[in-house]
Amino acid sequence: MPLILPDEIRTGRLVLRRPVLADAEAIFAGYAADPEVSRYLTWRPHGSVADTRAHISYFASLWDAGDRRSYVIDAADCPCAGGIDLRLADDGRSVVFGYVLRRDRWGRGLMAEALAACVDRALAHPGVWRAWAYCDVDNPASGRVMEKAGMQFEGILRCWSMHPNVDPFRPRDCRVYARVRPDSPAPGYVGSRRLGL
Ligand SMILES: CC(C)(COP(=O)(O)OP(=O)(O)OC[C@H]1O[C@@H](n2cnc3c(N)ncnc32)[C@H](O)[C@@H]1OP(=O)(O)O)[C@@H](O)C(=O)NCCC(=O)NCCS
Numbered sequence: 343m344p345l346i347l348p349d350e351i352r353t354g355r356l357v358l359r360r361p362v363l364a365d366a367e368a369i370f371a372g373y374a375a376d377p378e379v380s381r382y383l384t385w386r387p388h389g390s391v392a393d394t395r396a397h398i399s400y401f402a403s404l405w406d407a408g409d410r411r412s413y414v415i416d417a418a419d420c421p422c423a424g425g426i427d428l429r430l431a432d433d434g435r436s437v438v439f440g441y442v443l444r445r446d447r448w449g450r451g452l453m454a455e456a457l458a459a460c461v462d463r464a465l466a467h468p469g470v471w472r473a474w475a476y477c478d479v480d481n482p483a484s485g486r487v488m489e490k491a492g493m494q495f496e497g498i499l500r501c502w503s504m505h506p507n508v509d510p511f512r513p514r515d516c517r518v519y520a521r522v523r524p525d526s527p528a529p530g531y532v533g534s535r536r537l538g539l
Contacts, residue, residue, distance in 0.1 A: 343469055344408025345430045345437070351413065353459045356452060358413035358426060360405055361398045365414055368422035370394040373444035381507050382478040382514075383442065401427075415443070415456055423447045426456050428464060436472035437464040441487070448483070454490035461491055461521050474520035478505055488519035495519050 351358040373379045374388040374397070388394050401412035409430040417423040424443035431438070439460060443453050461473040476499060477484035485495070501513040508514060 343434055345411065345428065345464070345467060345470075346408065347411055347428070347463060347467075351459055351463065353455045355417060356423075356456055356459075357416045358456060358459070359416065361402055361412060361414045361425075363395055363398055363402075365422050366391050366395045366398055369398070369414075369425075372420075372422055373424065373442060376445055377507065379442060379445055382481040382484070382505050383440075383507070384504060386506055413456075413460075415452070417447065417452060420444070420447060424453065424456070426453075426460055428460055430470070434469050436474060437467075437470055439473065439475040441475075441484075451490070453487045457487060457491040461493065465521065465523050470523075472520055472522050474518060476502065476516040476518045478503070478508065479515045479517055480508070485517050485519065491521070493519035493521045 349360055370388055370391045370393075374394045377387045380387050388397075401410075404410045404412070410428065412425055412427040414422055415424040415426060422444075424441065424447065426442075427440040429438050429440075430436075439457060441453055441457060457475075464470050464473045473493070474496075475488055475493065477488070479498065489495070496518045499516050499518055502516040503514055504510075505514045
């Protein structure tokens with residue numbers, strides 16, 4: 343089943359919405375070209391607004407398919423302050439998140455607010471049991487965002503994700519955090535039919 347998410351998600355201070363090509367200049371100038379922002383991410387800083395436009399076109403083309411959504415985050419005083427990405431796994435049971443915020447908006451709790459709202463919506467979706475994300479072991483601010491969004495640290499995935507701005511040759515170790523449905527079956531559950539329940 344595809345993810346059925348609203349086109350717009352509102353939190354106390356933020357609006358998460360569909361990306362449009364007209365966002366390209368603000369995103370490029372705000373964070374996509376900033377090497378400090380992309381240091382622990384999977385992409386290199388954008389070299390031109392054309393790079394940013396290409397990214398927006400790609401994510402806009404996926405918007406209606408229902409298994410991947412990349413929301414633009416607007417703050418009241420700052421349109422295109424950041425972005426948050428949700429991806430449904432092939433088996434439909436888990437959603438993985440990625441997120442980014444422009445540097446002059448760091449440290450105000452904005453990303454924890456955006457992530458918590460998206461995790462709530464993902465876990466409310468029929469069939470989705472697990473909402474998770476990971477961060478480079480050297481990116482503790484991101485780990486803290488996940489904790490503040492109610493996710494629990496689960497462990498370290500070794501050599502998990504390429505972060506080319508840190509090391510272009512070897513995948514980086516990453517810390518994993520997740521929230522699962524509160525009514526998840528206990529560990530060891532093997533399916534109600536097999537248990538005869
Ligand atoms: C990571 C990022 C999204 C955080 O966004 P934010 O809105 O500033 O996050 P919040 O304000 O909600 O929370 C950040 C928390 O990290 C903490 N923090 C910041 N730097 C830290 C550090 N070096 N070590 C430990 N904790 C740190 C802050 O104190 C805060 O926790 P607190 O509220 O308990 O004090 C933002 O810094 C960013 O976009 N970074 C670049 C992109 C990125 O790394 N994305 C994540 C990829 S996994």
